[in-house]
Each structure stands twice: as structure tokens, then as C-alpha cells.
């Protein structure tokens with residue numbers, strides 16, 4: 001009877017030993033390779049620091065001007081540009097300029113890394129069903145495992161700092177771009193590809209000339225989602241030493257500073273909305289050729 | 297003697313996980329239904345033997361699912377056969393390496409698709425230049441060729457439009473221009489005009505016939521529409537369930553359908569507008585009436601023959617030589633449907 005009421009769990013001592021062994025091994029692994037891995041990420045660190053310094057050091061009107069210009073290029077919408085300028089003015093006025101610049105820097109670098117890794121991975125998945133079957137569960141795990149859990153091995157390996165924070169952000173944010181690149185390529189109309197084949201396109205002509213351009217709207221939706229997820233990871237990443245808007249948010253949680261938390265939270269929201277609108281409208285403009293006669 | 301451009305010999309295509317394993321059964325005559333029920337494979341093509349003459353329009357006709365698309369895609373090897381031979385200009389297409397095949401597709405055979413297959417992210421001009429760009433032609437040259445061919449198909453001025461901004465007929469003109477631009481000798485057209493309205497379709501047939509008069513390409517034209525086949529085909533092959541059941545000249549097929557399946561195809565055509573008197577004529581009969589051309593269709597000849605005092609006419613060829621005679625009775629007999637039971641091979645029942 002007892003068998004059914006008490007779960008027949010592993011013997012306590014054995015379980016403890018198992019956990020201990022895993023920890024032990026990982027710790028040894030970190031000691032052995034941690035430094036190499038850290039060195040490997042040095043260029044990234046350097047780039048991140050450089051971008052952050054640049055954004056903070058540059059005169060604020062210039063930064064706003066550049067950001068507004070980018071928003072215009074992306075969205076071609078006066079409303080979005082005006083909204084962007086007002087948001088950044090408010091951010092500066094309420095004393096969040098430096099943190100916002102730090103966040104912008106890490107988001108930019110993280111997004112770049114995600115695109116650089118995610119698109120090729122997505123292409124690979126679209127090309128081979130086996131790669132897709134292999135990568136999909138990994139992406140599922142990456143997306144669903146609580147972010148705090150994978151902070152642990154990252155911190156054990158690389159300690160606390162910008163790079164581990166960046167890696168955590170990337171792990172969290174990369175799945176959408178991989179998935180949507182794969183999906184976008186797989187959804188390319190068979191007729192368009194067949195035409196390319198019939199005219200003798202080789203592999204790269206197919207990929208660069210037909211598959212990627214036609215998948216672009218989906219890939220772009222992936223970039224958009226990746227940016228959003230990176231932004232939402234900012235607060236958590238600040239627990240392991242990433243500078244930016246997440247730091248004051250954490251501080252306000254532990255000290256019950258309502259106003260501070262709210263303002264920084266709203267700054268994150270503002271960034272999210274700006275990124276979202278700009279990238280979405282850019283994505284829409286990429287699709288203008290798909291519209292028919294009546295939509296002109 | 298016309299020379300043969302494309303030679304298809306004993307071609308088989310079976311769709312499924314292990315086509316080779318059931319090939320022998322199919323070669324022994326297993327039917328499509330039986331193959332599907334017993335082995336869960338789909339019979340695409342069965343023992344196809346077709347010679348496609350150079351510089352003519354060869355039509356391949358059949359109902360939906362008869363294997364037309366499958367067959368035409370073998371010619372540029374978009375589909376690999378299960379067994380058989382395929383020669384183009386006596387070159388074995390099936391033994392070509394990947395890169396040879398790419399060269400073959402770039403320079404030798406181009407294709408027009410039923411659903412156009414245009415690239416929606418390219419402008420009309422870029423679509424037409426596509427084959428050239430893939431070949432590696434310089435941008436300037438590709439551009440001027442693209443312009444030239446757009447003009448030829450009547451779309452000058454639409455260079456910078458996107459396909460989605462054009463009607464179906466215009467889109468297929470783009471498809472045709474794209475195929476012509478590469479200057480390939482072989483033009484593969486898979487139901488190229490089937491998606492178009494009847495009037496536009498006739499327009500496009502005219503465009504094609506006009507171009508062909510000058511370009512003399514070897515055209516393989518797929519259709520399920522007999523009127524279209526008769527209008528443009530120099531020869532017609534009819535497919536059913538993946539097998540060729542009759543091939544020959546259009547007039548021959550109308551006059552002597554080999555079985556019920558073909559009879560069903562031809563029974564509703566307007567015979568008066570399709571059958572030419574050259575097909576029906578008897579031996580020359582000394583000066584029985586006025587001269588008429590052998591390519592005149594029955595409907596047009598009827599008037600003249602009826603008004604001839606003898607109710608007969610002389611049939612002449614294009615240079616005016618008398619080659620036969622035709623009587624009113626023969627014309628009336630030609631207008632009546634042939635009786636299919638009288639034909640020797642009524643397998644279709």
C-alpha cells in the first residue's frame with residue numbers, strides 16, 4: 001500500500017551524491033575551460049563596452065537625432081519618429097539616460113549576435129529535416145526553461161559581468177529568429193523555387209535570390225520578436241551584472257521604491273514600443289510588392 | 297524528314313518510398329489502381345516513348361492526373377525517372393552531372409508554368425532577366441534583352457511593375473518573355489494558358505504562334521484542352537493514367553480516335569471548324585469544279601462545294617498543284633462523329 005501513497009523516490013544519499021557529482025564535474029569543467037571561453041568572448045565584450053561608451057559619451061542631442069533618423073528610415077512614419085523623440089527626451093529628463101544607453105547597447109549587440117547565429121541555423125534547419133528535428137527540441141527547452149535556471153551554469157562558467165549577461169540574453173532571445181527563418185524558407189511557394197530550378201539556379205542563387213528574399217517578412221517578424229525578448233530579459237540579466245535599466249528596477253524591488261521601479265519599467269516599455277513599431281513597419285514595407293492592384 | 301530534338305524511350309516514373317522495388321511489377325503490366333492498393337506507390341508514367349521533332353509544337357494532352365506535368369518535368373529533369381532514357385540532341389540528359397544539368401537548364405531548355413512561377417519580389421523586368429542573370433550575363437545586356445522581350449510580348453512600359461500588379465494574362469506574358477529571353481532552343485510549357493480566361497487564352501495562343509513563326513523553337517506544350525491542342529499543335533500525344541494511348545497528327549487523331557477515352561475528348565469539338573478538307577479528300581478527279589486549298593476547314597469549304605455544279609471541288613496545295621478532290625457527301629460524312637465501336641482497339645470500356 002505504501003508503494004502507492006509514497007512516491008518510490010531515489011534514495012536520499014544517492015540523489016545527493018548524483019547532484020554533487022554533476023556540480024563537481026561542471027565546476028571542474030569551468031575551472032579548466034572557463035578562461036578560454038571567456039577569452040573567446042573578449043571581442044564581444046570589447047564591442048559591447050565600446051558601443052556603450054560611445055552612446056553615453058556622445059552628446060545627447062546627437063544620439064536622439066541618430067535614433068530618430070533610424071526610426072524614420074525604418075518606419076517612414078512621422079508619428080513613430082515624434083513618439084521616439086518625445087520618449088527619449090522624457091527618459092533623459094527623468095534621469096535615466098545612461099541606463100537607457102547601456103540597455104540600448106546590450107540590446108543592439110545581443111540582436112546582432114542572434115541574427116548572425118540564428119539566420120544560418122534557421123537556413124540549416126530549413127534545408128534538412130534531420131537538423132530541424134534536432135534543433136527544435138533544443139529551442140523548446142531554451143524558450144521554456146526559467147531564465148534563472150540557465151543563469152546558473154553561465155555564471156559558474158564566466159562569473160558575473162557583461163558577457164555572461166549577454167549570453168543569457170542571447171540564449172533567451174535567439175529561438176524566434178531561428179524558428180521563423182526556418183518557417184519562412186519552408187513556406188516559400190514551391191512554384192517560385194521550381195522556376196529558379198528550371199532556369200538553372202545553383203544552390204546559392206536559390207538561397208540568396210529566392211528563398212531568403214521571399215522568407216524575409218517572416219525572418220523580419222523573427223527579428224522583431226528577438227528584440228522584444230531581449231528587452232524583456234534585461235531585468236533578469238541585470239542580476240548578473242549587466243548594466244542598464246534593469247539595475248534600478250531590481251533595486252526598487254528590494255527597497256520598495258515604487259516610483260523608481262515604475263519609471264524604469266516604463267522606459268523599458270517605451271524602448272519596446274519604439275523597436276516594435278519601427279521594425280514592424282519596416283517589415284511591412286518589405287512586403288509592398290505582394291500587394292495587388294487594388295491596394296496600390 | 298524532320299529531325300528529332302527530344303527522344304523519350306521506355307520512361308517510367310513511380311512515386312513512393314521504394315519505386316525501384318515495384319518497377320518490375322509495373323513493367324509486367326500492373327495497373328495504376330492495383331499498384332496503389334497492393335504496394336502503396338503511385339504510377340506516374342508508364343513506358344513512355346515519344347519523339348519530339350525539332351522546331352515544331354508538340355502537344356501533350358490528357359485529363360487531370362494523367363501525368364502531363366510529370367512527363368514535361370522529366371525533360372529538364374526537375375523530376376528523376378525511375379527507369380528509361382531521355383535524349384536531347386542525342387545527349388543523354390539522365391547521365392548529366394549536377395553542373396552539366398545546370399548548364400542544360402540555363403541554355404538549352406526554358407520553361408513556362410501554369411501558375412506563372414514569377415518571383416513576386418522582383419519587378420517585371422527583373423523577372424524577365426532572371427534566366428540571364430542566373431547564367432551570369434552582364435547586367436546591361438540582361439536589361440536590354442529583358443526590355444526587348446517585354447516589347448515582343450506586348451508589355452513595354454511595365455518594366456518596373458511588380459507581378460502582383462498585373463492581370464493573369466499579363467503575368468503569363470512575363471512568364472513567356474522570361475522563357476524566351478534565355479534563347480534556349482527548347483521551350484517547355486506546362487498548361488501555360490490554362491489559368492487564363494478563354495479570350496485571353498486565344499490571345500496568348502496567337503502571341504505564341506506569331507513568335508513561333510519567327511523563332512522556330514522546339515516547343516513541348518501541355519494542355520487538357522483539345523481546342524487548344526488542335527489550334528497550336530503540329531503533333532499531339534494523348535496520355536491516360538501515365539501512358540501514351542495515341543500520338544500523331546491532330547487530323548489523324550480526330551478522324552481515327554483509338555478508343556473511348558480519346559473519343560470522349562473529341563466528341564464535343566466543332567468538327568466543321570477543325571477538320572481540314574485535305575484530311576478527307578479523295579484521289580484527284582479531272583477538273584470537277586473550282587480549286588480550294590487543302591488547309592481549308594470543312595465549314596468554309598461547305599459553301600463552295602455546295603455551289604459547285606458537280607457538288608465537287610479540286611483540292612490544291614499551297615503552290616496550286618491539284619492533289620485531290622472533295623465532294624459534298626464526303627464533307628457531310630466528315631461532319632458526323634465517327635463511331636467508336638467500329639474502331640479496332642476499344643480498351644477504354
Ligand SMILES: Nc1ncnc2c1ncn2[C@@H]1O[C@H](COP(=O)(O)OP(=O)(O)OP(=O)(O)O)[C@@H](O)[C@H]1O
Nearest residue numbers: 311338339340358359360361362363364365366367
Ligand atoms: N510527388 C508526387 N508524389 C506522389 N504522387 C505524385 C507526385 N506528383 C504527381 N503524382 C501523381 O502522379 C499522377 C500524375 O500527376 P501530374 O501532376 O503529372 O498530372 P497532370 O496530368 O499534370 O494533372 P493536372 O492536369 O491536374 O496538372 C497523379 O496521380 C499524381 O497524384
Ligand SMILES: [Mg+2]
Nearest residue numbers: 364365366487
Ligand atoms: Mg499538371
